[in-house]
Amino acid sequence: ATSNTTADLHSVAWSGSAFVAVGDRVILTSANGLNWTAQNSGTLLFAVTWAGSQWVAVGSGGTILTSPTGAAWSVSTVGTQDLLGIAWSGDQRVAVGVSGAILTSPNGTTWTARASSTTEDLSGIAWSGSQFMAAGARGILLASPDGIAWTPQASGATEDLYGIAWSGNQWIAVGTGNTRIALARTWGDLKLLAPNRWTMLGLPAVPGNTTVAEAFTGLDSATYGDWLVYAYDLGTRYYRELPPTAPLSQNTGYWIIDQASSSSHPIQLTTPATATPVVFSTGCPSISGCYEIPLTAPSGTDPHLFHLVGMPFPYPVGWWDVRLEVDGAAIALDAAGNTYVAPGYWVWNGNDYDTYDGGTPGSTGLLQPWQGIWVKVLAASQGHTLKLLIPRLPKYSHVPTPARPIPGWQKALDWLIPPAVAAETPAIDPRIWYVRLIAEEASQNLRTRNSVLGQLPDSRDGYDAHDLPKLPPFGAPSLSIAFPHPDWGKNAGDYATDYRPNHATGGYGSNRTPVAGPSKTPGLPPATWRFEVRTDRAGYAIQLRWEGPLDLLGRMELVDNDTGRRYPAGNPGYVRNGIPVTMTTPVRHFTWVFAGQPSP
Numbered sequence: 001a002t003s004n005t006t007a008d009l010h011s012v013a014w015s016g017s018a019f020v021a022v023g024d025r026v027i028l029t030s031a032n033g034l035n036w037t038a039q040n041s042g043t044l045l046f047a048v049t050w051a052g053s054q055w056v057a058v059g060s061g062g063t064i065l066t067s068p069t070g071a072a073w074s075v076s077t078v079g080t081q082d083l084l085g086i087a088w089s090g091d092q093r094v095a096v097g098v099s100g101a102i103l104t105s106p107n108g109t110t111w112t113a114r115a116s117s118t119t120e121d122l123s124g125i126a127w128s129g130s131q132f133m134a135a136g137a138r139g140i141l142l143a144s145p146d147g148i149a150w151t152p153q154a155s156g157a158t159e160d161l162y163g164i165a166w167s168g169n170q171w172i173a174v175g176t177g178n179t180r181i182a183l184a185r186t187w188g189d190l191k192l193l194a195p196n197r198w199t200m201l202g203l204p205a206v207p208g209n210t211t212v213a214e215a216f217t218g219l220d221s222a223t224y225g226d227w228l229v230y231a232y233d234l235g236t237r238y239y240r241e242l243p244p245t246a247p248l249s250q251n252t253g254y255w256i257i258d259q260a261s262s263s264s265h266p267i268q269l270t271t272p273a274t275a276t277p278v279v280f281s282t283g284c285p286s287i288s289g290c291y292e293i294p295l296t297a298p299s300g301t302d303p304h305l306f307h308l309v310g311m312p313f314p315y316p317v318g319w320w321d322v323r324l325e326v327d328g329a330a331i332a333l334d335a336a337g338n339t340y341v342a343p344g345y346w347v348w349n350g351n352d353y354d355t356y357d358g359g360t361p362g363s364t365g366l367l368q369p370w371q372g373i374w375v376k377v378l379a380a381s382q383g384h385t386l387k388l389l390i391p392r393l394p395k396y397s398h399v400p401t402p403a404r405p406i407p408g409w410q411k412a413l414d415w416l417i418p419p420a421v422a423a424e425t426p427a428i429d430p431r432i433w434y435v436r437l438i439a440e441e442a443s444q445n446l447r448t449r450n451s452v453l454g455q456l457p458d459s460r461d462g463y464d465a466h467d468l469p470k471l472p473p474f475g476a477p478s479l480s481i482a483f484p485h486p487d488w489g490k491n492a493g494d495y496a497t498d499y500r501p502n503h504a505t506g507g508y509g510s511n512r513t514p515v516a517g518p519s520k521t522p523g524l525p526p527a528t529w530r531f532e533v534r535t536d537r538a539g540y541a542i543q544l545r546w547e548g549p550l551d552l553l554g555r556m557e558l559v560d561n562d563t564g565r566r567y568p569a570g571n572p573g574y575v576r577n578g579i580p581v582t583m584t585t586p587v588r589h590f591t592w593v594f595a596g597q598p599s600p
Contacts, residue, residue, distance in 0.1 A: 004028070004036055004037065004038040005023075005026050005028065005036075005038045007023045007024040007025060007026040008023050008024045009021050009022070009023035009024075009026070009028070010022060010023050010024075010045065010046045010047065011023075011045070011046060011047040011048045011057075012048070013048045013049050013050050013055070014050065015050035015055070015070075016050075017031070018030065018031055018070055019031075019033055020048050020050075020055050020057075020070045021036070021048070022041065022045035022046070022047070022048045022057045022059070023044075023045060024044055024045075025040060025041055025042060025043060025044060025045075026038055026039070026040065026041055026045075027039050027040075027041045027045065027057070027065075027070070027073070029070040029071070041057075041059075041065065041073070042075075043059050043060055043061070043063045044059045044060040044082075045057045045058065045059035045060075045063070045065070046058060046059050046060075046082070046083065046084045046085070047059075047083070047084060047085045047086045047095075048086065049086045049087060049088050049093075050088070051088040051093050051108060052088065052090070052364075053068060053361075053362070054066050054067060054068050054108050055067045055068075055069075055070050055073075056086055056088070056093055056095075056108050057073075057086070058083035058084070058085070058086045058095045058097070059082070059083060060082045060083075061077065061080055061081075061082065062077045062078045062079040062080050062081055062082075062083060062097075063075065063076075063077055063083070064076050064077070064078055064083065064095065064103075064108075064111065066108040066109070068549065074550075076109070076111075078103055078111045078113075079101065079103070079113065081097045081098045081099055081101040082097050082098045083095045083096070083097035083098075083101065083103070084096060084097045084098065084121070084122065084123045084124075085097070085122065085123055085124050085125040085134070086125065087125040087126055087127045087132060088127065089127045089132065089147070090366060090368075091106060091449060092104055092105075092106060092146065092147045093105045093106070093108055094125060094127075094132055094134075094144075094147040095111075095125075096116075096122035096123070096124075096125045096134045096136070097121070097122060098121050098122075099119050099120075099121065100116040100117075100118040100119045100120055100121075100122060100136075101113070101116070101122070102114040102115075102116045102122070102134070102147075102150065104147040104148060106438070106449070106547075107547045109547075109575065109576065110576050110577075114147065114148055114149075114150065115150070116134075116142060116150050117142075117150060117152065118136070118140055118142065118152070120136045120137040120138055120140045121136050121137045121160075122134045122135070122136035122137075122140070122142070123135065123136050123137075123160075123161065123162045123163070124136070124161065124162055124163040124164040124173070125164065126164050126165055126166050126171075127166070128166040128171070128315070128369070129166075129314070129315055129316045129368045129369040129370075130145065130191055130192070130368070130369050130370060131143055131144060131145045131192070132144045132145075132147055133153070133164055133166070133171055133173075134150075134164070135155075135161035135162070135163065135164040135173045135175075135181075136160070136161055137160045137161070138158055138159075138160065139155040139156070139157030139158050139159060139160075139161060139175075139179075139181070140152070140155070140161070141153040141154075141155045141161070141164075141171075141173065141181075141183075145192035146192070153183070155173065155181050155183075156181065157173075157175070157179055157181050159175045159176045159177050159179040160175045160176045160179075161173045161174065161175035161179065161181065162174065162175050162176075163175075166315070167315075168313065168314045168315035168394060169184065169185055169205075169275075169314055170182050170183060170184045170185055171183040171185070185314070191369075191370040193256070193258050194350050194445070195258065196257065196258070196259055197257065197350045197351075198255050198256075198257050198348065198350075198474060198475060199255070199256050199257070199348070199350070200253055200254070200255060200308070200347055200348045200371065200372030200373065201229075201253065201254045201255070201256045201310070201370060201371075201372045202250070202253050202254075202309070202310025202311040202312065202370060202371050202372045202373075203215075203248060203249075203250045203310055203312065203370075204276070204311070204312065204313055204314035204369045204370055205273040205274060205275060205276055205314060206250060206273060206274045206275070206276060206277065207248060207273050208273055208274065210247045210248050211244065211245050211246060211247060211248065212224070212229050212242050212243070212244050212245070212246050212248060213244035213245065215248055224244045226258070226259055226260035227256065227257065227258040227259060227260065228241055228256070228257055228259070229241075229242045229246075229254050229255070229256050230242065230254065230255040230256075231246075231252060231254055231255075231308070232253075232255075232306075232307075232308040234296055234305065234307065237305075239255065242254075249310075250276060250291070250310055250312045251293050251294065251309065251310070252308065252309065252310055253308040253309050253310040253372025253373060254308070254310070254372060255308075255372070276291055276312045276313055276392075277291070278290055278291055278392050279291075279292055281325075281330070281389075282330070283323055283325055283329065283330020283389060284323065284330070284389055284391060285321050285323060285389075285391050285393065286321070286391035286392050286393040288391075288392040288393065289391075289392050290323070290389040290390060290391045290392065291312040291313070291389075291390045291392070292325075292387045292388070292389060292390075293309050293312075293387065293388040293390065294386070294387055295307055295341065295375070295377050295381070295386040295387065295388055296377065296386075297377055297379075297381040297382045297383070297384065297386065298377060298378075298379055298381070298382070299382075301379075302379065303378070303379050304342075304376050304377060304378050304379065305376075305377045306374050306375070306376055306377075307374070307375045307376075307377060308372060308373075308374060309372070309373060309375055309388065310371075310372050310373075311367045311368065311369060311370065311371040311372070311373065311390070312390055313367075313369065313390070313392060313394075314369045315369060315394040316366050316367060316368055316369070316394060316395050317366070317367045317390060317391060317393060317394065317395055318358075318364075318365070318366055318367070318393070318395040319333075319344075319345065319356060319357065319358045319364070319365030319366065319367060320332075320334075320358035320359055320364065320365075321391050321393050321395070322358070322367075322388065322389065322390055322391065323388075323389040323391075324338060324340065324341050324386065324387075324388060324389070325385075325386065325387040325388075325389055326340055326381075326384050326385070326386060327384050327385050328385075330389060332358070333357075333358055334357065334358050334359060334465070339378060339380040340377065340378055340380050340381040340384060340386060341375060341376065341377050341378060341381065341386065341388075342375070342376035342377075342378065342469075343357050343358060343465070344356055344357035344358075344365070344468050344469075345357075345365060345373040345374060345375055346373065346374040346471050347371060347372070347373050347374070348474050349447070349448070349450075350446075351444075351446040351447070351448065351473070351477055351478050351479045351480075352448040352450070352473060352478060352479060352480040353374075353470065353471040353472075353473065353474065353480075354448075354450040354496070355450060355468040355469065355470055355471070355496035355497070356450075356468070357468055360452075360465075360466045360468060360497055360499075361432065361434050361452070361454065361456065361466075362434045362436055362452035362454070362497065363450065363452055363468055363496065363497050366395060367390070374471070375388065431455065431457070431502045431524055432454075432455070432456055432457065432502065433454050433455060433502075433524075433548070433549050433552055434452045434453065434454030434455075434499075434548065435452070435453050435454060435546050435547065435548035435552075435553070435556070435569075435592070436449060436451070436452050436546060436547040436548065437449075437451040437452070437453070437481050437531065437544070437545075437546055437592075438544070438545040438546065438547065438578070439479055439480075439481055439533055439542050439543070439544050439545075439581075440479075440542065440543045440545070441479055441535075441540050441541065441542050441543075442541075442543075443540075443541075444477045444540075446477060446478075446479035446535075446540075447479070448479050448480050448481055450481075450496050451481035451482070451483070451496055451497070451531065452496070452497045452498075452499075453483070453497070453498045453499070453529045453531070453592055454499050454500075455499065455500050455501065455502035455524060455525075455527065456499045456500075456501070456502055457501070457502055457503065459499040459500055459501050459502075460500075460501055461500060461501065462488060463485070463488045463489075463491040464499065466497060466499040467483075467485075467491075467495050467497055467498055467499060468495060468496045468497045469493055469494070469495055469496070470482050470483075470493075470494040470495055470496040472494075473534075473536065476536040476537075477535070477536050478534070478535060478536040479533075479534070479535050479540070479542070480533075480534045480535075481531055481532070481533055481534070482494040482495065482496070482531065482532050482534060483495040483496070483497070483498040483529060483530065483531050483532075484530065484531075484532060485498075498529050498531075500525075500527045500529075501525070502524055502525070503525065523596065523597055523598045524552075524594075524596050524597040525596050526593075526594055526595050526596035527594050527596075528591055528592065528593050528594070529591065529592040530561075530589070530590070530591050531590050531591075531592065532587050532588065532589055532590070533581060533583070533587070533588045533590065534586060534587050534588075535583050535586050536586065537583075537586055538583050538584060538585050538586055539583060540582075540583040541580065541581075541582055541583075542580070542581040542582070542583060542588075543577070543578050543579070543580060543581070544558075544578050544579050544580075544581045544590075545577070545578030545579075546558075546569065546575070546578065548569075550570065550575070552594070552597060553569045553570035553575060554568075554569075554570035555570070555594060555595045555596070555597055556568075556569035556570065556592065556593060556594050556595070557569055557592075557593050558574075558579070558590060558591075558592055558593075559590060559591040559592075559593060560581075560588075560589075560590055561589040561590055561591055562584075562588055562589055567579055569592075
């Protein structure tokens with residue numbers, strides 16, 4: 001391999017299509033790990049990570065660099081402390097550094113300092129799927145479910161710790177003098193429960209004590225009734241409260257609520273447990289096996305049947321790797337031949353349903369430990385035997401692996417790093433873009449960030465496969481953003497994503513086949529999107545924000561349809577802080593306007 005530099009290198013990360021390495025005043029990029037391109041960073045960089053849509057690198061003097069591609073970087077400085085480590089959870093970036101420095105950011109642009117309760121240097125940080133763990137000098141370990149509130153953990157070490165990683169059932173930290181610290185988590189890492197909020201739950205291991213009362217420990221109250229567990233009955237399509245003696249199953253997802261607690265707190269199942277059992281079949285995408293979940297078809301004339309299923313592993317798994325077995329033959333969920341199960345899934349975030357699938361930009365699903373999800377089985381499944389195959393294939397990036405088959409030996413390496421096939425991956429179309437809409441309410445700690453608009457080459461004006469349906473809120477309090485489309489005929493409804501073609505005419509249908517039309521023209525066409533901010537009642541004070549490519553935000557504006565006020569989306573103050581929205585009614589109406597971009 002040729003690196004084109006003699007500088008010391010400190011960190012390397014993989015995005016699913018490229019490697020980026022950073023070091024002493026240098027950034028290296030590579031598509032295959034063999035041939036590298038070097039550029040001068042102008043500063044010492046100690047760590048880098050891929051955060052779903054951007055690279056984030058941190059270094060000396062509070063320097064933070066971000067880049068969507070690894071080619072051009074934006075530079076900011078936060079504080080003066082050297083930053084030594086960086087990790088991403090799926091919606092939160094966390095940097096750690098000298099003298100206990102901890103910074104968090106939802107977007108890589110706006111950073112907030114957090115209290116760490118230590119002045120020791122923090123060198124390493126990782127995300128388990130349930131919480132962050134930071135490691136540092138004199139054996140310090142700190143844990144946090146959200147990157148904001150941190151709790152010291154006993155390590156039993158006094159040596160300096162420099163790195164930390166999560167395996168699925170234990171944390172491993174390493175440091176000076178061959179120091180190695182192992183913190184076992186039989187059930188996987190902790191699960192955070194918000195006070196008096198419903199949480200969808202799955203079991204990441206097989207409990208030795210299988211009843212509700214035996215398995216769930218660590219709650220504020222040991223009295224069943226202060227906390228409750230519910231299951232969904234497929235026959236009646238109603239929820240039912242489980243008695244304390246009810247058995248638990250990994251096939252099933254559950255709803256849990258802790259009504260006695262006044263603050264968020266983690267639970268961990270401390271009952272004896274064994275690893276999730278797997279089966280081996282030709283349709284399983286992992287040579288390490290898959291967990292099988294039987295699915296039931298809707299009956300009679302019912303158009304669909306929702307299943308509440310549980311995520312069975314203690315580490316993240318990419319939804320793009322999940323397979324559907326139909327009468328013994330496995331197919332991808334987004335395959336054209338899948339008319340049996342909807343290709344996406346839904347998960348309750350505490351105040352809104354988030355929607356994901358296996359490849360829509362900005363909404364690519366990464367199943368998390370302890371997660372319960374909704375899966376929608378369609379009427380075409382009647383008369384067939386269905387199983388959902390969840391592979392024992394840990395993932396820590398939201399970037400799907402290439403669609404072409406991967407050799408078995410290479411699947412085995414996926415336990416270590418995603419398959420190194422980027423050299424054969426086509427270059428990303430620079431005209432593929434999206435904007436993420438975010439709404440937050442501080443007093444009730446409400447937040448939604450799953451709504452995405454944008455342009456893609458295989459989208460169309462009207463419904464297509466990248467427009468993901470949105471479910472109505474499960475309960476109150478609720479805060480959601482939806483793209484309403486009563487104009488979409490048989491597909492009319494609310495959507496979490498709304499993509500348009502990134503060319504002026506033509507496009508592709510829902511089965512990804514071309515739609516007839518005039519020749520495509522250069523540049524990005526103008527477009528508008530209508531969306532609504534919704535709450536369970538009037539009176540909330542909402543902060544509406546957005547994330548997107550800065551060069552395109554300068555050609556966009558947000559229109560408040562209820563007041564007539566217009567906001568330039570590229571205004572730095574709005575990009576950083578968003579705009580305040582008073583919910584004078586439970587539904588507020590907006591339009592996002594894109595003026596288009598001529599071909600360069």
